[in-house]
Amino acid sequence: MEAQSRRVAGSSETKNRRRDGAVMYGRGLPTLSIATVVAIAVSLSLVFFYAPLEAEQGFLQKIFYVHVPLAIIALCGFVLGGLLAIQHLRTRDPRWDMRSYVVIHMSLIFAVGTLITGSIWAKGSWGHWWVWSEPTLVSFLIVFLLYATYQPLRFAIEDPERQSRYASVFAITAGAFVPANFIAVRLSTAYLHPRVLGSTSNLPASMALTFLVSLGALSLLFATLCKYELTAKHTRSQIRALRRRLDGGDAGAPARARSAVPSLQHLTTSGAGPVVSAPAAGSSAR
Amino acid sequence: MSGVHAPPRALPSVRPARPPRLWPTVGALLRKELLVELRTLESVPGMSLFAVTTFVLFHFALNRSSVEGDLAAGILWVTLLFAAILGVNRLFVADADQGGFDGFLLAPVDRSAMFLSKVLTLLAFLVVLELVAVPAFALLLLGSPLGPALPGLLATLALGDLGVAVIGTLVAAMAVQTRARDLLGPLLALPLFVPIVIGGARATSPLLVAVHPGTPALRWLLTLGLYDLLFGLIAYALFDFLLED
Numbered sequence: 001m002e003a004q005s006r007r008v009a010g011s012s013e014t015k016n017r018r019r020d021g022a023v024m025y026g027r028g029l030p031t032l033s034i035a036t037v038v039a040i041a042v043s044l045s046l047v048f049f050y051a052p053l054e055a056e057q058g059f060l061q062k063i064f065y066v067h068v069p070l071a072i073i074a075l076c077g078f079v080l081g082g083l084l085a086i087q088h089l090r091t092r093d094p095r096w097d098m099r100s101y102v103v104i105h106m107s108l109i110f111a112v113g114t115l116i117t118g119s120i121w122a123k124g125s126w127g128h129w130w131v132w133s134e135p136t137l138v139s140f141l142i143v144f145l146l147y148a149t150y151q152p153l154r155f156a157i158e159d160p161e162r163q164s165r166y167a168s169v170f171a172i173t174a175g176a177f178v179p180a181n182f183i184a185v186r187l188s189t190a191y192l193h194p195r196v197l198g199s200t201s202n203l204p205a206s207m208a209l210t211f212l213v214s215l216g217a218l219s220l221l222f223a224t225l226c227k228y229e230l231t232a233k234h235t236r237s238q239i240r241a242l243r244r245r246l247d248g249g250d251a252g253a254p255a256r257a258r259s260a261v262p263s264l265q266h267l268t269t270s271g272a273g274p275v276v277s278a279p280a281a282g283s284s285a286r
Numbered sequence: 287m288s289g290v291h292a293p294p295r296a297l298p299s300v301r302p303a304r305p306p307r308l309w310p311t312v313g314a315l316l317r318k319e320l321l322v323e324l325r326t327l328e329s330v331p332g333m334s335l336f337a338v339t340t341f342v343l344f345h346f347a348l349n350r351s352s353v354e355g356d357l358a359a360g361i362l363w364v365t366l367l368f369a370a371i372l373g374v375n376r377l378f379v380a381d382a383d384q385g386g387f388d389g390f391l392l393a394p395v396d397r398s399a400m401f402l403s404k405v406l407t408l409l410a411f412l413v414v415l416e417l418v419a420v421p422a423f424a425l426l427l428l429g430s431p432l433g434p435a436l437p438g439l440l441a442t443l444a445l446g447d448l449g450v451a452v453i454g455t456l457v458a459a460m461a462v463q464t465r466a467r468d469l470l471g472p473l474l475a476l477p478l479f480v481p482i483v484i485g486g487a488r489a490t491s492p493l494l495v496a497v498h499p500g501t502p503a504l505r506w507l508l509t510l511g512l513y514d515l516l517f518g519l520i521a522y523a524l525f526d527f528l529l530e531d
Contacts, residue, residue, distance in 0.1 A: 089527055146477035149470065156464035166460055169524045170474070173456065176520050177478060184481035184509060188488060
């Protein structure tokens with residue numbers, strides 16, 4: 001059985017890669033990318049040609065269709081990162097840590113976008129780049145400052161296993177902090193200032209539709225980018241494992257460079273199954 | 287027959303039948319922490335001195351000889367939090383550098399005992415810090431009488447201290463294993479302290495006015511209490527994962 005598998009190692013490897021979802025990562029990526037492009041095109045055309053101009057703010061108000069979805073997705077991404085981290089601590093599967101890392105990383109990028117678009121909007125409509133009376137913006141900054149320490153924390157812990165564990169603890173704590181912080185900041189301003197920007201409930205139907213389409217399109221963008229990053233990370237670690245094998249097994253493997261990126265090293269040597277282990281057994285028999 | 291039974295009978299005499307209970311362990315650990323602090327005086331004197339020096343800095347930075355209301359509450363809370371950060375940074379250093387973690391992990395005790403004892407230790411440090419810092423604040427900067435404000439202030443400080451102790455312990459345990467521990471500790475802790483500052487300062491500011499001092503709004507005490515509860519549960523649940531090695 002083993003001899004047979006070794007004889008057809010090449011073909012069984014490719015077959016395994018296709019059949020086993022854990023090895024073939026980029027599946028569905030082209031479809032997802034095309035769907036994202038179409039959705040963004042539709043949402044942008046709705047924003048510019050369908051949604052009516054707002055009476056007071058005029059054209060500037062269109063930034064609402066980018067800013068608010070970005071903020072919602074970033075916050076949901078932060079919370080999702082915490083949920084994935086819970087799964088990581090429960091199963092100890094490094095793939096959950098990788099997902100948590102990618103989701104938080106992408107949310108951080110979306111959060112930068114939110115802060116920039118929010119500042120532009122605030123400058124346009126209120127005349128200041130920063131407005132403390134807008135609780136959503138303020139709590140967003142606090143959440144952003146907290147999550148900005150996620151990468152430095154990972155980078156400062158060398159042992160990959162400990163790094164993933166500590167990062168998960170951080171992700172769960174911070175994920176719970178997001179809603180708690182929003183409530184606290186909202187409380188601190190709600191009594192003094194009326195809410196300037198209400199929820200979608202007081203929007204006219206055409207604006208609400210445009211907003212929801214934008215939200216959907218940017219969510220798709222978020223999902224696509226996450227999937228791209230996951231695929232790239234998995235592929236890179238796979239290539240690294242293959243190169244290690246080419247160089248003559250694990251004994252001569254170079255130490256992992258210090259990095260904030262989760263390590264899938266123990267995954268590629270054990271979790272990926274026959275792809276790596278069969279030839280390793282062959283080389284040891286030799 | 288007796289030969290078969292002898293080893294199982296001999297074993298319990300060597301090993302206790304069940305591990306020691308949680309609270310005696312916490313008590314022993316707390317005693318150890320306080321004893322170490324009493325002998326080395328590494329944290330609390332530094333924290334207190336830092337707070338007093340910061341009041342002096344505020345006096346010159348604001349160019350005011352007395353402050354009231356919002357400003358007084360803000361100065362008090364920010365100073366206390368920054369002083370607390372000093373204690374947070376030192377909280378696990380001895381355990382990490384001198385094998386305290388290893389000794390604790392080898393002992394057959396509940397790991398939550400470490401968390402609870404560290405929270406109580408930090409809480410004790412904060413109480414001593416405030417015993418120095420609050421009178422010093424009243425003496426150096428506060429423009430209103432401290433007496434009538436004291437009950438409300440004590441209640442607010444107690445709730446704030448609990449939150450700082452819980453979050454500080456979790457963050458300290460995380461930061462102590464990192465390469466840049468003195469840097470990451472404050473970076474992680476300060477954003478998490480923001481709701482405590484909001485609740486604490488808003489609750490304290492009506493107390494620190496010269497005319498018609500009020501009472502802390504129940505809303506803010508409730509906010510502080512809920513935040514303490516939330517993070518207490520989170521930290522209690524997650525702390526074990528920081529100790530596995």
